[in-house]
Each structure stands twice: as structure tokens, then as C-alpha cells.
Amino acid sequence: MNSIGRVFMEKTKYQYLEESDQDLGLPQPPLELSCPEGAEVVSLPKIEQIKTQSLDLTEAINRRETCRKYRREALTIDELAYLLWCTQGVKRVTSRPVTLRTVPSAGARHAFETFLLINNVEGLQPGLYKYVALEHKLRVVNLKAGLAESIVQITGNQKFIADSAVTFIWTASIYRMKWRYGERSYRYIHLDAGHVGQNLYLAAQTVGSGVCAIAAFDDDALNDLLGLDGDEQFAVYLATVGKV
């Protein structure tokens, strides 16, 4: 059986991997993609300043469930900042250097970038934003109308996206992972994504919100909308968040 999936699993076994760029002594790529010159940025409250409801871990795990119906109540900027920190927050930059974040990542390569479709967050105009994890800030990407409707279409008409307060869109900057792991990186980014998604599911409960993970989307259309080439940068996973 030569199905694409089986070939992928076979050919990404260690025995087939070539020397990586790290093995060849090439310098590692930056820890995060840089902001374009003159980009508009929005500061976020620091994690130490944010008060959230405390929640017993066993209870949070037990209560976790997918939620696709949301109240039309805005998330506060504190709540959004908290969720961003829980999913991609940088705790430390080591001397290697790598980022150590609130989620694990193979080799601490942390290949994700986080886009946000903001529909209903206090103090933020609806539109597309990007999390600058190293600075714990938001960058404004695109405030044109109709983005939510486009993403609904791109995900096969998952209408609740338009009712969510915010939709997280995790994209891979694959060379950050490939520099060390070569073709095996395509396995690792999807494993990494699971950790990010679960942190969002659990953390959302402390801010009175529910989450729905989304992996059904038209890759090319979503990459186009985000301005990604679909090769070096591409969408991996989405998740809606809204008050319940």
C-alpha cells in the first residue's frame, strides 16, 4: 500500500533522514518572524498583572469539552492576553538561544506563529492580528470587513467562527523545525499543535469561555487569506473561543 499517509510515515523514519542544516553547521533561523517596518502594534497586559479564576486541574480536565455555541459577550483584553500566554507565551529565552514557552515543543524549536481573527474583544477593532510572542504584543495585520465570513467559508461553513469572540489560527514557520529535524518536522509540528490546543481548552475555562478545535479548512485559501506562501509558512490548526 503506497498511500500518501503511509509513505509519509515511512519516509520520515530516522533511517531516511538526511543531515539537517543544524548538522551541517548552518545558523539557526530567528526565534520568531520579524514584524514588518512600521507595523501597528498593541500592548498586552503582562501575565503577572492578570487576575484569573483559579481552577482545580482535575476539575478542568474533567469539565473540558468542545463548545460551538457562544454568548455575544466580549472577551476582555486581559482574558485574551492570558489565553495567548497559555498557548504560546515565552517564559524564557535561553543562551542557546531557544524560547521556553508555556507549551512543550520538539527540541524547543517552537515553529508556530499565532494569528487571531478578532470578532469581539474589548478595546480591539475586529480584524486579523498576530501575536508577537517574544514581546507579548499584538500586531495589527488586516482590519478589512468580512474576514470572519471568509474564514467561515474556508472552513466548510463552520458558522460558529463568526459568533466566536476570537479564533486562534496557528501557522508553522517550518524552517524553525526543519533546521534541526528535516522532513521529520512535519510530524512534530502536528504533535506540538495538540499541546497548544489543549492548553487553550483548559485555560479558556478560567475565563468563562469554551473552545472548538478546527482542522477542517481549505489550506490554500486560508494561507492566501493570511498572506502565507503555503510552503515555508502555512496554517496548521484553528480554535474558536467564546463566552459560554
Ligand SMILES: Cc1cc2nc3c(=O)[nH]c(=O)nc-3n(C[C@H](O)[C@H](O)[C@H](O)COP(=O)(O)O)c2cc1C
Ligand atoms: C484535530 C482536531 C480537529 C477538529 N476539527 C474540528 C472541526 O473542524 N470542526 C469542529 O466542529 N470540531 C472539530 N474538532 C472537535 C471534535 O469534534 C471534538 O473534540 C470531538 O467531537 C470530541 O468532543 P469533546 O472535545 O467535547 O470531547 C476537532 C478536534 C480535534 C482534536
